[in-house]
Amino acid sequence: MSIKETIDFRKQVVEEVLELYPEKAKKNRRQHITIKENNECASCAVKSNSKTVPGLMTARGCAYAGAKGVVWGPVRDCTHISHGPVGCGYYSWANRRNLAEGEIGVDNFVPFLFTSDFQESDIIYGGDKKLEKIIHEIVGLFPNTKGVSILSECPVGLIGDDIESVSRRMAEEIKLPVIPVRCEGFRGISQSLGHHIANDAIRDHLIGKGPGREVGPYDVGIIGDYNIGGDAWASKKILEEIGLNVVNIWTGDSTIEMLQNGHLVKLNLIHCYRSMNYMARHMEETYGTPWLEFNFFGPTKIRESILKIAAMFDDSIMEKAKTVIEKYDAEMQKVIDIYRPRLEGKKVMLYVGGLRPRHVVGAYEDLGMEVIGTGYEFAHGEDYDKSMANLKDGTLIYDDVTAIEIEEFVSKLKPDLVGSGIKEKYVFEKMGLPFRQMHSWDYSGPYHGYQGFPIFARDMDMAINSPTWKAVKAPWTK
Ligand code: SF4
Numbered sequence: 001m002s003i004k005e006t007i008d009f010r011k012q013v014v015e016e017v018l019e020l021y022p023e024k025a026k027k028n029r030r031q032h033i034t035i036k037e038n039n040e041c042a043s044c045a046v047k048s049n050s051k052t053v054p055g056l057m058t059a060r061g062c063a064y065a066g067a068k069g070v071v072w073g074p075v076r077d078c079t080h081i082s083h084g085p086v087g088c089g090y091y092s093w094a095n096r097r098n099l100a101e102g103e104i105g106v107d108n109f110v111p112f113l114f115t116s117d118f119q120e121s122d123i124i125y126g127g128d129k130k131l132e133k134i135i136h137e138i139v140g141l142f143p144n145t146k147g148v149s150i151l152s153e154c155p156v157g158l159i160g161d162d163i164e165s166v167s168r169r170m171a172e173e174i175k176l177p178v179i180p181v182r183c184e185g186f187r188g189i190s191q192s193l194g195h196h197i198a199n200d201a202i203r204d205h206l207i208g209k210g211p212g213r214e215v216g217p218y219d220v221g222i223i224g225d226y227n228i229g230g231d232a233w234a235s236k237k238i239l240e241e242i243g244l245n246v247v248n249i250w251t252g253d254s255t256i257e258m259l260q261n262g263h264l265v266k267l268n269l270i271h272c273y274r275s276m277n278y279m280a281r282h283m284e285e286t287y288g289t290p291w292l293e294f295n296f297f298g299p300t301k302i303r304e305s306i307l308k309i310a311a312m313f314d315d316s317i318m319e320k321a322k323t324v325i326e327k328y329d330a331e332m333q334k335v336i337d338i339y340r341p342r343l344e345g346k347k348v349m350l351y352v353g354g355l356r357p358r359h360v361v362g363a364y365e366d367l368g369m370e371v372i373g374t375g376y377e378f379a380h381g382e383d384y385d386k387s388m389a390n391l392k393d394g395t396l397i398y399d400d401v402t403a404i405e406i407e408e409f410v411s412k413l414k415p416d417l418v419g420s421g422i423k424e425k426y427v428f429e430k431m432g433l434p435f436r437q438m439h440s441w442d443y444s445g446p447y448h449g450y451q452g453f454p455i456f457a458r459d460m461d462m463a464i465n466s467p468t469w470k471a472v473k474a475p476w477t478k
Helices: 003-018 023-030 063-072 086-091 120-125 128-141 154-158 163-174 191-205 231-241 256-260 273-287 299-310 315-343 361-366 381-388 403-413 422-430 449-464 467-471
Strands: 033-035 079-083 148-152 178-181 219-225 245-251 267-270 291-293 347-350 370-376 396-399 417-420 435-437
Touching: 003 023, 003 033, 003 396, 003 403, 063 079, 063 086, 063 148, 063 178, 063 191, 063 273, 079 128, 128 148, 128 163, 148 163, 163 178, 178 191, 191 273, 219 231, 219 273, 231 245, 231 299, 231 315, 231 449, 245 256, 267 273, 273 291, 273 381, 299 315, 299 361, 299 449, 315 449, 347 403, 361 370, 361 449, 370 381, 370 403, 381 396, 396 403, 403 422, 417 422, 417 449, 422 435, 435 449
Parallel strands: 079 148, 148 178, 219 245, 219 267, 267 291, 347 370, 347 417, 370 396, 417 435
Antiparallel strands: 033 396
């Protein structure tokens, strides 16, 4: 098919799928779907960051998921209270693979669930007293905790509790930061506002309030890397090899001290723009700390990023950067030589959260694969604008895609691989389609950096070329 035919066909597919809806829903959903054509302005073509249509089975989560699950939960030496009834904390307990070092229960509390487990009486009389009691219990049982965060679930904001005043009182009493986070799930329209609220809590309660330190000439921070399957460690390794000194990671394998001293670096490197741009901007405006976006998925993007980062420092760093690129380009070429022939020409459809739908495209292209459809759960206009340059004409782009849409798009566009989340995985595998989880890395990873790319390539090959797919149909139905 020519590009024009492809675009026309995909436009027709979109119209057919929209026909499944009642008029009002159709009008709404049409604004969230487009086909890339002539490098148009994405934020004009795709409506984003708006309310989900009720009843259409969105894959989105809530502000609590964005604040507790994404930003705060990975901070390892802080205890995080899921404040409210037991469900939200229980379902978000240890299922995001933000790895952290340290002794579990001693100075690493990431795999724990702390909840105030609201009962009816807490809803009627309020949960503030219970919260105080829990904070006392926590510091008694876990004396090494360096701070306590309070992640509000829906009821807390609805019953008029004053977690801010509890936090102030308790911080004085226990002589540790106690951080109230107003991330009740009814706020906003997705995880995205939770990121913003969580960033603001770091701004209001931690940044600039720590012990401080001297800033070395090569000190950098990684912002917005949650260390899924060890991603941040793989990124740190590269930066250190080019001569930089990674003193902070936000927030994968992070500490309270790192959040307090985040501004005390020469440069902040931001991987997940969506979840952390607020704090990157704040540090620049308030403390003059510059920041730079980078992408450590796949050798092409890594190479571009290393050169961009090194250009911010002196010649000695640039020299080391070039040596590192030369060394690893040769290694990565070996990976490409093995996997590219097995994956060349394969088509991929993606649906992830707020960064990966554009950030992983280069890694697939390094393997000769083509992304024919992609979309975000909770991106904003600027994310779609950033995406356009990375996508080929004819790419189907969908925002807050519904269950029926993604199912129909996939069955009509027939990709060779779908990369999305756990809620999608088994639907497509039952359709006989190779699938890789692009949130949890399907319990594999890391995928970032030179350490990650060989694993990424192996995993994609393993999914696509698995003999299982030949056995999907019963022999007598073939
Ligand atoms: S929407 Fe409310 S109840 Fe549901 S997970 Fe989020 S905070 Fe919990």
